[in-house]
Amino acid sequence: MLTVPVETQILFAGILFFLGLIGLLVRRNLVFMLMSIEIMFNSAGLVFIIAARHWDQPDGQVMFIFILAVTAVEVAIGLALILQVYHHFKTLDVDKINKLKD
Amino acid sequence: MPLTTIIALIPALPLLSFLILVFFGGQLSRKIAGWIGAGSVGVSALLTIFVGISFINSLPETKSYSVVIWQWLHAGNLTANIAFSLDSLSLVFIFVITFVGFLIHVYSIGFMAKDEGFTRFFAYMNLFVCSMLILVLADNLLLMYLGWEGVGLCSYLLIGFWYKEPANGAAARKAFIITRIGDAAMIIGIFILFLSFGTFNIQDIMLLASTKWAICSSLAVITAALLLGGALGKSAQLPLQTWLPDAMAGPSPVSALIHAATMVTAGVYLIARTNVLFSLAPIVQTIIAIIGALTLLIAGFSALAQHDLKRILAYSTISQIGYMFLALGIGAYSAAIFHFMVHAFFKALLFLAAGVVILVLNEEHDIFKMGGLRKKMPAVFWTFLIGSASLSALPLVTAGFYSKDAILWFAFSSNSGGIVLWLAGIVGAFLTALYSFRMIFITFFGEVKTEPTFSAGKLMTVPLIILAVLSVIGGFIELPTSMGNFHLFSNLVNNSLPEVAIKNVEHLEWVFQLISALIASTGIYLAYRFYFKKPAFIEAFNHSRLNHFFEKGFGFDKVYDVVFVKPIVWLAEIDKKDIFDQLNISISRLAIWGNHFLSIAQNGKLRWYLLSFAIGIAFILTLMLTK
Numbered sequence: 191m192l193t194v195p196v197e198t199q200i201l202f203a204g205i206l207f208f209l210g211l212i213g214l215l216v217r218r219n220l221v222f223m224l225m226s227i228e229i230m231f232n233s234a235g236l237v238f239i240i241a242a243r244h245w246d247q248p249d250g251q252v253m254f255i256f257i258l259a260v261t262a263v264e265v266a267i268g269l270a271l272i273l274q275v276y277h278h279f280k281t282l283d284v285d286k287i288n289k290l291k292d
Numbered sequence: 293m294p295l296t297t298i299i300a301l302i303p304a305l306p307l308l309s310f311l312i313l314v315f316f317g318g319q320l321s322r323k324i325a326g327w328i329g330a331g332s333v334g335v336s337a338l339l340t341i342f343v344g345i346s347f348i349n350s351l352p353e354t355k356s357y358s359v360v361i362w363q364w365l366h367a368g369n370l371t372a373n374i375a376f377s378l379d380s381l382s383l384v385f386i387f388v389i390t391f392v393g394f395l396i397h398v399y400s401i402g403f404m405a406k407d408e409g410f411t412r413f414f415a416y417m418n419l420f421v422c423s424m425l426i427l428v429l430a431d432n433l434l435l436m437y438l439g440w441e442g443v444g445l446c447s448y449l450l451i452g453f454w455y456k457e458p459a460n461g462a463a464a465r466k467a468f469i470i471t472r473i474g475d476a477a478m479i480i481g482i483f484i485l486f487l488s489f490g491t492f493n494i495q496d497i498m499l500l501a502s503t504k505w506a507i508c509s510s511l512a513v514i515t516a517a518l519l520l521g522g523a524l525g526k527s528a529q530l531p532l533q534t535w536l537p538d539a540m541a542g543p544s545p546v547s548a549l550i551h552a553a554t555m556v557t558a559g560v561y562l563i564a565r566t567n568v569l570f571s572l573a574p575i576v577q578t579i580i581a582i583i584g585a586l587t588l589l590i591a592g593f594s595a596l597a598q599h600d601l602k603r604i605l606a607y608s609t610i611s612q613i614g615y616m617f618l619a620l621g622i623g624a625y626s627a628a629i630f631h632f633m634v635h636a637f638f639k640a641l642l643f644l645a646a647g648v649v650i651l652v653l654n655e656e657h658d659i660f661k662m663g664g665l666r667k668k669m670p671a672v673f674w675t676f677l678i679g680s681a682s683l684s685a686l687p688l689v690t691a692g693f694y695s696k697d698a699i700l701w702f703a704f705s706s707n708s709g710g711i712v713l714w715l716a717g718i719v720g721a722f723l724t725a726l727y728s729f730r731m732i733f734i735t736f737f738g739e740v741k742t743e744p745t746f747s748a749g750k751l752m753t754v755p756l757i758i759l760a761v762l763s764v765i766g767g768f769i770e771l772p773t774s775m776g777n778f779h780l781f782s783n784l785v786n787n788s789l790p791e792v793a794i795k796n797v798e799h800l801e802w803v804f805q806l807i808s809a810l811i812a813s814t815g816i817y818l819a820y821r822f823y824f825k826k827p828a829f830i831e832a833f834n835h836s837r838l839n840h841f842f843e844k845g846f847g848f849d850k851v852y853d854v855v856f857v858k859p860i861v862w863l864a865e866i867d868k869k870d871i872f873d874q875l876n877i878s879i880s881r882l883a884i885w886g887n888h889f890l891s892i893a894q895n896g897k898l899r900w901y902l903l904s905f906a907i908g909i910a911f912i913l914t915l916m917l918t919k
Contacts, residue, residue, distance in 0.1 A: 215903055288896030 199240045206233035220275065220282045224268045231261045295346060296359040298339050299378050302386060303425035305332040305339075310418040317411030326404075329414030330397035333421050337390035344383055348784065355379055355787045356495075358431055365434070372492050377431035379788040381564055384629055385428040385554075388636045392553045393421050395755035399644050400545040402751030403651065407543075413453065417549065420446035424554050428561055432492035433482045436562075440478070440526070443555045444471055450546040451539045463541040470535040474525020478562075481518030484511065498568040507572050516573035519566055520580060527559030527613050530587045534848050536610055537594075540602040544647025547602060552609050552643050553636035560616045560632055564625050564789060571623075571790070578708065581621025585716035588614030590846050592723030596730065597842035600657045601646045604731055607845070608683065609639055611720060615699050618717060622709040624702035625789040626782035631695040633781075634766050638682040638692055641759035645676040648752055649735065652744040659731060664740035671753045673736050675760040680732050682763040684725035684816060687809035691767030696721060698772065700808050701801055705794040714804075718811055725815025726822075733823040774801040 206229060213226030235257045242250025272282065279287055309332035317325055347357070356379035365372040378386075397417060404413050423442025430436035452464030486492060488511065489500045505512045523529070528536035539551050550556070563570060563580065570577050588611045595607035612635050619628035649665065649672060650657060666673045682692035700721065704714035770781035782791075822830045833839055841847060867873075893904070 211906060215899060215906065218899070284898045287898070 196240065196244050200237065203233045203236040203240065206230075206236065218283050218285055220272045220284055220287075223284065224265065224272065227268075228261060228265065231257060231264075295343060295357060298343055299357060299359050299376055299429070300361055302336045302339050302343070302390065303376075303422050303429060305336050306418040306422040306425070308332065310415050310422060313411050313415035313418065317415060320411065322405070322410050325411040325414055326401040329411075329418055330394065330401060332418060333390060333397050334394045336421070336425075337387075337394045340383075340386050340390045343378065344387060347378070347380070347383055351787065356382075369490055370486070370492075372432050372434040374435060375431045376429040377495070378429060380784045380786075381561070381629065381788045382428045384633055384785060385561055386425055388633055389421060389424050389428070389554050392636050392640050392759070393417075393549055395758055396545050396549045396553075396640060396644065399548075399647075399752050399755040400543075402749050403545055403647055404543065409453065413450075413543070416446055416449050416453070417545075420450070420550060420555070424558075427558060431494060433485065433494060433497070434492045436494070436565075437479065437482060440522070440558065441475065443550070443558065444468065444475065444526075447471075447539070447550050447555055450550060451542040453542055453546065457541075460541040463535075463538040467535040467539045470532050471525040474522045474532055476521075477518045477525075478522025481515050481522065484515045484518070488515075494565060498566070501572060502568050505572050508574065509572070512569060512572040513575060516566075516569045516576040517579075519562060519569065520576055523559030523562045524583065525559075526562075527556050527617070528610050529559065529613065529617055530583050530590065531848070533587060533591065533610050534845065534852065537603050537606045537845060540600070540606050544602070544643055544650065547605070548640040548643035548647070551606065552639035556609060556613060557616065557632050557636070560613065560620065560628055563617075563620045564629060567625060567790060570620075574708070577621050577623070579621070580617050581703075581708070581713055584614045584617030584619070584621055585713050585720075586614075587611065588618065588720040589716055589723070592720045592727065593842045594845045595727040596723060597839045599660060599843070601650065601659050601662075601731065601735065602643070602657060604659070604727060605639070605642055605646060608642075608724070608727065609635075611724065612639065612683070615696060615717065615720070618703060618713060619699045622702055622706040622713065622792070623790070624699065624706055624792040626785040627695070627698040627702050627792070629785050629789070630770055630781050631699055634682070634691040634695040634763070637759055637766050638679045638763040641675060641679040641756060641763055642683065644752070644756055644759070645672050645679060648672050648748045648756075649676075652746055652748060653742045654745055656742050659734045661741050662735045663738040663742075664736070665744070666736040668740070668744050669747065671756065672748065675753075675756040676736070677732060678760040678763055680728040682767075684728040685721060685808070685812045686816070687812060689764065691763050691765070693809070693812070694767035694770055694772065697805055697808050698770070701772065701804050702792055702794065704804060705797050705801070707793045707795060718808060721808055722811045722815045725812045726819050729816050729819030730823045733819060737824060772801060772805065773798065774805060 210226045210228075210230035210233060213229065214223055217223050217226060235254045238250040238253045238257070240250075242248065242254075275287060276282055281287070309328050312328060313320075313325060320328070343357075356377050358375065358377045360373050360375040362374050363371065364374045397414070400413065400417065404410050407413065420443060423439045423446060425439070427436055427439030427443060430439060448464045448468040451467050452461045454460050455464075482492075485497050485501075488504070489497050491497060491500075501512070525532045536551060536556065540547055542551070570580070591607045591611035591614060595604050595611060598604045598607060612631070616628040616631050616635075619625070619631065648669070649662065652669065653662060656662065678690075682690040685693040685696045687693050700714060700717045703709045703717045704711065769778075771778040821827070844850070
């Protein structure tokens with residue numbers, strides 16, 4: 191069985207995280223921003239799996255299940271909010287939704 | 293009820309009524325509120341008469357009743373009680389305050405009937421009566437000062453009663469600030485007395501002063517001068533007289549009660565009360581006499597040129613208080629107090645009658661726009677005529693004649709009096725007769741210029757009639773030695789005040805009486821010639837510069853404006869930009885600048901926030917990793 195060194199695995203998770211972050215900063219559409227957040231979540235979950243595999247401990251996998259549940263909830267709420275925002279502003283461009291000041 | 297409780301009740305009732313009107317005034321109907329306000333003062337007046345009768349019937353050994361209600365302040369050797377002391381001097385004052393006050397309150401029910409501030413008016417009036425009673429009943433200087441400031445406050449509130457007119461507010465502030473100048477001097481005087489004698493009790497201070505201080509000692513002179521300052525401010529005497537004519541902005545009953553009958557004579561009371569101090573400072577006493585003489589002349593000339601009915605009466609009040617000061621200055625205390633009482637009767641009457649005239653003519657103050665009111669409102673005309681006759685000291689039949697004549701006689705015959713003071717007084721008497729009847733002839737005679745809109749009700753005319761009766765018979769309780777020789781009033785008052793020492797000229801008294809009677813009658817006759825017949829030169833005089841100078845009250849306001857007000861405003865303008873203000877302003881500028889700078893960050897842009905998150909996390913991670 192081909193074994194990938196753990197450093198490479200972590201690096202992969204890191205790259206995934208930064209892709210998510212860059213997507214979050216660059217994208218202006220709220221739906222894509224939500225998807226970028228998902229990617230960041232999953233990269234964090236991946237680190238848990240890697241750690242579990244590395245030390246042969248099941249705790250990390252349990253944690254991932256938790257994260258999965260939280261992500262599901264987050265997506266549900268996030269999408270509901272996005273729907274409401276679209277309903278209210280007729281746009282999903284986050285730069286135009288800047289009423290939350292003063 | 294013991295007598296002491298009754299004395300305590302006299303000021304307590306108006307206070308109670310004030311509290312009721314303040315807290316429950318909104319729920320009460322006008323009728324009830326008015327009768328609570330007037331009734332409380334009325335009951336006080338009845339109690340005063342009761343106390344007065346028992347005081348006169350059985351004079352207490354100490355010549356005064358004293359009541360200690362509770363201890364007010366106590367710190368170290370400083371004690372001040374809420375304590376009253378009633379002697380014959382206070383008795384005269386509380387009689388005038390409650391009795392004339394009651395009549396004015398009853399009149400006010402009619403006068404203020406349509407005013408929206410009806411209960412507020414009665415609340416202030418009651419508070420005033422209470423403060424004034426505390427002032428004259430207090431047995432220590434601190435409590436007296438409380439009353440002194442209380443009446444000042446009520447005067448301020450009532451001058452500015454119709455506060456929606458900015459000019460009224462300005463008049464109220466002027467009155468408050470100018471009297472404050474005197475009050476500052478007075479409180480310093482009180483402090484000196486406390487430092488020297490360690491007590492505030494007036495009787496103790498007077499006893500100690502007469503034993504410890506020598507005549508003409510510098511401390512006595514300074515203290516007397518400082519107390520005189522307070523008296524000058526309150527009583528609108530030279531050089532602090534300018535507030536009183538402007539104080540006429542208040543409703544007429546206020547002018548009658550506060551600015552004629554009671555508060556403005558507080559200075560007279562103060563000097564009479566602390567007469568021992570003034571006898572230790574003969575220089576100050578001479579100054580009082582001179583100030584009185586000057587004030588009565590200046591105010592007399594000013595009254596002659598006024599157009600506003602109430603301003604004539606205001607200047608007349610200043611002038612009559614000038615007479616009282618003249619009497620105080622020459623040591624004729626009982627004459628001063630007698631004139632105070634008689635003046636309260638006729639001047640309250642004149643103000644109330646003037647109030648009716650102004651009310652029914654729809655707020656017309658200018659006497660030259662009135663005329664012919666004699667037939668239109670006979671009750672007001674006759675009472676006003678009696679008041680004016682008493683003011684101008686019409687011989688024999690009016691109270692004003694007996695009181696003013698006593699002052700004029702003592703101005704000449706007293707040890708510290710002389711021909712100059714008497715001349716000032718007699719010229720003043722002539723002016724008084726002239727301007728009083730100028731008022732009568734212009735307002736009530738001639739053709740009708742403004743039609744009255746309605747006629748005054750009984751609530752207003754009955755107090756006028758009672759005061760008119762008092763303005764006539766009030767004089768018969770004190771008849772001069774040369775006619776009648778009846779000294780009921782001075783015998784009473786001299787229980788608490790020293791008698792005037794006179795030179796050996798008593799046989800001449802009738803000559804002086806004859807002269808003053810002639811002068812007053814001449815004044816009235818000339819007023820008839822000048823203002824009824826209206827010769828051409830009077831018309832010319834009315835447009836002359838001198839008349840204008842008189843009308844402006846000898847230009848005191850202008851001088852004060854240039855000498856005091858303008859420089860202070862100028863200094864304040866400079867002071868506004870000095871280094872400390874700059875420092876304070878720069879702190880606020882810094883805060884505003886920081887606010888602008890930081891609020892850039894809060895722009896509502898979600899991605900901007902996310903970026904700052906990311907930068908922050910990167911920053912923290914870097915810190916952790918490079919440790």
